[in-house]
Amino acid sequence: MATTTVKTETFVGKRIRRREDPRLITGTATYVEDIQMPGMHYAMILRSPHAAARIRSINTKPAEAAPGVVCVFTGKDTKGVGVVPCGVAMPDLRVPQHTILATDRVYFVGHPVAVVVARDRYLARDAADLIEVDYEVLPAVADPEKALAKGAPAVHPQWPDNIAFTYHQDGGNIDKAFAEADVVVKQRIVSQRLVPMAMETRGVVAEWRGADRQLNLYTSTQIPHLVRTLVAGMLGLEENRMRVIAPEVGGGFGSKLNVYAEEALMGFVSTRIQKPVKWIESRRENFTCTIHGRGHVDYYEVAAKRDGTILGIKLKLIQDVGAYHQLLTPLIPQLSVLMMPGIYNTQNIRADIVGVFTNCVPTDAYRGAGRPEATHGIERMVDVLAAELKMDPAEIRFKNFVTKDKFPYATATGLMYDSGDYAAPLRKALDLVGYVKLRLEQADLRKQRKYMGIGISTYGEICAIGPSPATPAGGWESATVKIDPTGKVTILTGTCPHGQGEETTFAQIAADELGVGLDDILVIRGDTAVVQYGIGTFGSRATAVGGTAVYYALQDLKAKIKKFGAMLLESDDVTLIGGQVVDNKTGKSTTLQEIARASYRALKLPPNTEPGLIATRFWEPPNFTFPFGAHIVVTDIDGETGQIKIRRYVAVDDCGNILNPLIVDGQVHGGVAQGLGQALWEQAVYDDDGQLTTGELMDYALPRAHLMPWIESHHTCTPSPVNPLGVKGVGEAGTIGCSPAVVNSVVDALAPLGVRHIDMPLTPEKIWKVLAAKH
Amino acid sequence: MKISGSYTLPVAPERAYQILQDPAVLAQAMPGCEGLEQIGPNEYRMKMNVILAALSGKFEGKVRIADAVPPTSFRLIVEGSGRIGFLKGDGLLKLSLANTNPSVSTVVSYEGDAHVGGTLAAVGQRLIDGTSKMMLKKFFDKLVSLAH
Incomplete structure (x- = not known):
């Protein structure tokens, strides 16, 4: 025991480089594909080339006879395995039986039909070609509006209308709002189908240890614990006999917030062959069998006063479901409805969702999940209304914002906005971009018949998902913080970071609370045998919910550390500071290491205190x-070619307190990149036969680095009262804020030609056609 | 996808019609054809090796001739599938005496629908139009050399 100087360096709020990056950028991280095991076999999945067909017969014999092949399974073999789960319960939801392999029919291109298992992946691949499937091709429908039309082919014969579910929500008095309106604007707005495109495709290694009655499942997922619960159920295995490990996960964007057929299928195969088996999704497979995002056709009507006051919003939302419900499919458009008033003070809404089956791969959560669609809708409509009323798009927004004295603010859709000052980021962004000057420049350019546009989007979003009653699987998050006998700190989080940087931010939180260095802290996630239980990483929740669980576990632990410190110092008045417990009266101190050792050695214990330094919290957000x-966004459009050039991109995001500005920048940049992808280039296109015609990166225009504008990222700070960290979440903000700002900018540029709306993606071809038609 | 075009064969329509239905000639003329075997009246089993940029693979399928009106027209129905997907085509071929040339020749015009699926559709979409035109040109060029 000694009197020493205390460490005062703090980490929260600083631009700390991500501790996970060295292994990620040096190719030394371990992904599912990197896992090798003795006796490992490889699986290749044969998939349907047809969007709709009856399977007359499958002949697997030639494949079974191929060199190296151990076995081939079809839907007949996997009948005992449970169906791929839909986690959403709602009245009248039609849930087709989603078996892990097709049985008598296939419903989309990419539908798994058979699995070949061989001792070598190339032999498995070659053998899959030898399987003979006799298909009776049936008519297919790939467009949700066409699927709703009379006489359309039925995706599932038992539901000839192709309706998967409907949902209605009313708030306030919408009929009165529309009756009192001076003006009503209407617009059809499409949020196209997108491919989430994680850099690492999906992959599964299943290892059945018969002697231990234990299934180890390595899978590239955002939700290892939910995968364990649900896949154990599908396989009829006791949950405590299954361990799910998400090693390094190379991006998910919602596409790995799911439970997939292949996860159960590999578990099934491994138990059958009594050997480990690996399946790695190819990029081409990824296009056709991992969930897609968006897929909305929205019909908006907005009622307003002549002075720009929005009175009410109506929305008819057609959601392209695809052939099946994946884990959260029916929930995604409901998130759009929750967000449909945006950050505007209107208490009258009416929303009608119809979910539609199509012969396409299912849609589900993709970065933003329902909120980008809603934000795109309302932000486009505000501009359409401004154009109708000949008002400035900034002015009409200021007029309708929920003002900062109104928080907490109850929305017409049933949410309670926690805190906000919506005018502040807009004011800051207008200043940063030089709005007044730009409008003058625009007027000059218009005289020269040049197209320059200024697009504004003022978004709000739902993060920190969420209170358990509002989620299908529980919305809390867990954390264990433990200090070893040598004084090193380990955090076990129930979140499953896969690019969000919580190995750094959680360490920052703990370092400041305990007064230790970042290198003294290890953050472990993604292993159900090690981590208590957890919900996972999605919905911009990991820091706001998972980080808060860490914070509260640290508070418990600190209390215990102080008890041991007080005992060692024989004091009743101590402070924990800088990694030491200090006697406030004498100034004597004892280190965390000394306390840790004493707590495990347990020669003496404080009253009513157990040995060891470990604390666990499951935090339920209110x-x-x-x-x-x-x-x-400021754009210049080439009148000859339709090419759009982004001159300025100013983002002012308010995500509450910022724990690590570097990581927040990264999240904004990545989000904006994906928002630009949707706004300008990306689109998953199915032809009328249900063939995906954008099935590779040559045809699916994922943004490349050289296409990115310089993003001027700024912030305002309105802390959240929901959690003690005051954080809100920023993982999806860029994507949500981006696409309407881009489209508003381009429509603003083309406004002199009478253009009011253009659907995404704004390819040069599309813009050129608009220009050509107007000239 | 719609496919249409025309080609001039330097023979009389009767001869053109005959070679267009001669399995031995067709087997030689069709690019990548590895066998054409008659399995019924006007119906053949075909093996074909298709190369489309980075994609290549064997197709097995059937070729059927219908609505034959010698020597002026017939319908050609092709169906094939293989590891890179499937293709289906249905086209009407019309033969007419070309009257602009000093020597006797026949204009073969074709018009039809083609469908592709699977990997071929997902990956090869951009290339199908150009490749099918190229393959048709090769086919007719070869046919010319075999016609005499």
Whole structure:
């Protein structure tokens, strides 16, 4: 025991480089594909080339006879395995039996039909070609609006209308709002189908240890514990006999917030062959059998006063479901409805969702999940209304914002916005971009018949998902913090970071609370045998919910550390500071290491205190958090070619307190990149036969680095009262704020030609056609 | 996908019609054809090796001739599938005496629908139009050399 100087360096709020990056950028991280095991076999999945067909017969014999092949399984063999789960319960939801392999019919191109298992992946691949499937091809439908039309082919014969579910929500008095309106604007707005495109495709290694009655499942997932619960159920295995490990996960964007057929299928195969088996999804497979995002056709009507006051919003939302419900499919458009008033003070809404089956791969959560669609809708409609009323798009927004004295603010859709100052980011963004000057320049350019546009989007979003009653699987998050006898700190989190950087941010939180260095802290996630239980990483929740669980576990642990410190110092008045417990009276101190050792050695214990330093908390958030912001995009359009050039991209995001500005920048940049992808280039296209015609990166225009504009990222800070960290979440903000700002900018540029709306993606071809038609 | 075009064969329509239905000639003329075997009246089993940029693979299928009106027209129905997907085509071929040339020749015009699926559709979409035109040109070029 000694009197020493205390460490005062703090980490929260600083630009700390991500501790996970060295292994990620040096190729030394371990992904599912990197896992090798003795006796490992390889699986290749044969998939349907047809969007709709009856399977007359499958002949697997030639494949079974191929060199190296151990066995081939079809839907007949896997009948005992449970169906791929849909986690959403709602009245009248039609849930087709989603078996892990097709049985008598296939419903989309990419539908798994058989699995070949061989001792070598190339032999498995070659053998899959030898399987003879006799298909009776049936008519297919790939467009949700065509699927709703009379006489359309039925995706599932038992539901000839192709309706998967309907959902209605009313708030306030919508009929009165529309009756009192001076003006009503209407617009059809499409949020196209997108491919989430994680850099690492999906992959599964299943290892059945017969002697231990234990299934180890390595899978590239955002939700290892939910996968364990649900896949154990599908396989009829006791959950405690299954261990799910998500090693390094190379991106997910929602596409790995799911339970897939292949996870159960590999478990099934491994138990059958009594050997480990690996399946790695190819990029081409990824296009056709991992969930897609978006897929909305929205019909908006907005009622307003002549002065720009929005009175009410109506929305008819057609959601392209695809052939099946994946884990959260029916929930995604409901998130759009929750968000449909945006950050505007209107208490009258009406929403009608119809979910439609199509012969396409299912849609589900993709970065933003329902909120980008809603934000795109309302932000486009506000601009359409401004154009109708000949008002400035910034002015009409200021007029309708929920003002900062109104928080907490109850929305017409049933949410309670936690905190906000919506005018602040817009004011800041307008200043940063030089709005007044730009409008003058625009007027000059218009005289020269040049197309320059300024697009504003002021978004709000739902983060920190979420309170358990509002989620299908529980919305809390867990953390264990333990200090070893040598004084080193380990955090076990139930979140499953896969690019969000919580190995760094959680360490920052713990380092400051305990007064230790970042290198003294290890953050472990993604292993159900090690981590208590957890919900996972999605919905911008990991820091706001998972980080809060870490924070509260640290508070428990600190209390215990102080008890041991007080005992060692024989004091009743101590402070924990800088990794030491200090006697406030004498100034004597004892280190965390000394306390840790004493707590495990347990020669003496404080009253009513158990040995060891470990604390676990499961934190249930009382509400979502609601970040917001303003994005302004300035575009120049080439009148000859339709090429759009982004001159300025100003993002002012308010995500509450910022724990690590470097990581927040990264999240904004990545989010904006994906928002630009949707706004300008990306689109998953199915032809009328249900063939995906954008099935590779040559045809699916994923943004490349050289296409990115310089993103001027700024912030305002309105802390959340929902959690003690005051954080809101920022993982999806960029994507949500981006696409309407871009489209508003381009429509603004083309406004002199009478253009009011253009659907994404704004390819040069599309813009050129608009220009050609107007000239 | 719609496919249409025309080609001039330097023979009389009767001869053109005959070679267009001669399995031995067709087997030689069709690019990548590895066998054409008659399995019924006007119906053949075909093996074909298709190469489309980075994609290549064997197709097995059937060729059927219908609505034959010698020597002026017939319908050609092709169906094939293989590891890179499937293709289906249905086209009407019309033969007419070309009257602009000093020597006797026949204009073969074709018009039809083609469908592709599987990997071929997902990956090869951009290339199908150009490749099918190229393959048709090769086919007719070869046919010319075999016609005499």
